[in-house]
Amino acid sequence: MSILNIFRRKTSRQIAKDRLKILLISDRVNCSPEMMELIKNDIAEVISKYMKIDTSNMEIQISKTAGENSRSGKVPVLYANIPILDLRN
Amino acid sequence: MSEVIVVTSGKGGVGKTTTSANVGTGLAEMGKSVVLIDADIGLRNLDVVMGLENRIVYNLVDVIEGNCRLKQALIKDKRHAGLYLMPAAQTRDKNCITPEQMIKLIDSLKEQFDYIILDCPAGIEQGFQNAVAGANHAIVVTTPEVSAIRDADRIIGLLEANEIKKIDLVINRLRHDLIRRGEMMTVDDVLDILGLPLLGVVPDDENVVIATNQGEPLVGKGSMAGQAFYNICKRLAGKEVPFMDFSKNVTIWTRVSGLFRKNLQEERA
Numbered sequence: 001m002s003i004l005n006i007f008r009r010k011t012s013r014q015i016a017k018d019r020l021k022i023l024l025i026s027d028r029v030n031c032s033p034e035m036m037e038l039i040k041n042d043i044a045e046v047i048s049k050y051m052k053i054d055t056s057n058m059e060i061q062i063s064k065t066a067g068e069n070s071r072s073g074k075v076p077v078l079y080a081n082i083p084i085l086d087l088r089n
Numbered sequence: 090m091s092e093v094i095v096v097t098s099g100k101g102g103v104g105k106t107t108t109s110a111n112v113g114t115g116l117a118e119m120g121k122s123v124v125l126i127d128a129d130i131g132l133r134n135l136d137v138v139m140g141l142e143n144r145i146v147y148n149l150v151d152v153i154e155g156n157c158r159l160k161q162a163l164i165k166d167k168r169h170a171g172l173y174l175m176p177a178a179q180t181r182d183k184n185c186i187t188p189e190q191m192i193k194l195i196d197s198l199k200e201q202f203d204y205i206i207l208d209c210p211a212g213i214e215q216g217f218q219n220a221v222a223g224a225n226h227a228i229v230v231t232t233p234e235v236s237a238i239r240d241a242d243r244i245i246g247l248l249e250a251n252e253i254k255k256i257d258l259v260i261n262r263l264r265h266d267l268i269r270r271g272e273m274m275t276v277d278d279v280l281d282i283l284g285l286p287l288l289g290v291v292p293d294d295e296n297v298v299i300a301t302n303q304g305e306p307l308v309g310k311g312s313m314a315g316q317a318f319y320n321i322c323k324r325l326a327g328k329e330v331p332f333m334d335f336s337k338n339v340t341i342w343t344r345v346s347g348l349f350r351k352n353l354q355e356e357r358a
Contacts, residue, residue, distance in 0.1 A: 013274050
């Protein structure tokens with residue numbers, strides 16, 4: 001490990017906290033991979049009506065938090081990254 | 090009306106039984122009448138932590154099945170007049186009783202005791218459902234570790250689903266030396282993640298091991314953990330107690346520097 005890495009290194013406290021935050025979001029939502037796949041297919045189908053998208057490189061996941069919730073003050077967000085191949089009217 | 094508190098955590102080995110024993114003993118020391126119920130059927134341990142393992146004749150399952158009267162299964166504590174233990178059965182399993190039977194049992198104890206404290210088994214199955222059924226208050230015990238916090242979060246969700254309105258957090262086994270090096274999550278980190286009101290912070294203390302070896306809860310005695318448990322009892326009884334500063338007594342340097350900033354840093358490890 002170089003000296004720079006020693007200074008740049010995240011503490012294990014921070015790593016633990018970051019991992020937990022992401023982990024608990026998916027735990028709390030309790031969303032199965034099968035359901036995510038169904039959501040993904042439906043979104044792709046709807047958007048395909050309006051533009052040409054790259055479904056093989058499309059990503060969707062539940063991540064990050066925003067807004068207000070009863071307990072931790074945060075709610076999960078559905079994140080989608082959909083590459084557009086061609087905008088057509 | 091008595092308070093029915095379930096001590097739970099999801100993960101095993103984080104200190105549910107130690108917390109139950111010390112909170113029960115501490116409340117009894119404050120003059121309250123307390124019954125500790127070991128709800129961990131098949132893997133009972135509250136009796137050994139309390140040092141009462143040689144006095145067991147009847148247990149919780151005997152009462153529920155009608156093999157004995159309620160009073161016969163209540164074991165009087167060695168030191169505190171108002172403190173009783175209802176042991177779990179050791180040779181049975183968690184499925185031999187139902188939540189309805191637990192509620193009935195708890196109802197029959199309500200007239201006699203100010204506090205009914207249930208030591209919940211680890212896990213989220215039948216044993217958990219039995220232990221939380223009659224409770225109106227939950228203490229979630231966790232340690233500042235990823236696995237314990239994840240399980241605590243799951244348990245909190247289940248407690249909310251069981252309509253337990255009052256849920257408090259106890260963070261156990263905090264190591265200030267690791268926190269200072271940035272290698273352990275702080276109290277604020279855990280609170281930020283779990284979002285529960287804080288009832289107490291108990292430092293990692295070898296005296297807990299010694300007390301368990303001896304079968305004598307250490308609450309209220311000279312140790313840091315004993316003091317922390319006693320503070321939890323006072324908060325349960327409605328008193329406002331500041332959180333302890335565990336940064337003291339860590340190294341010679343912190344002791345020396347502590348002299349200069351004595352009043353600056355009040356609490357929170």
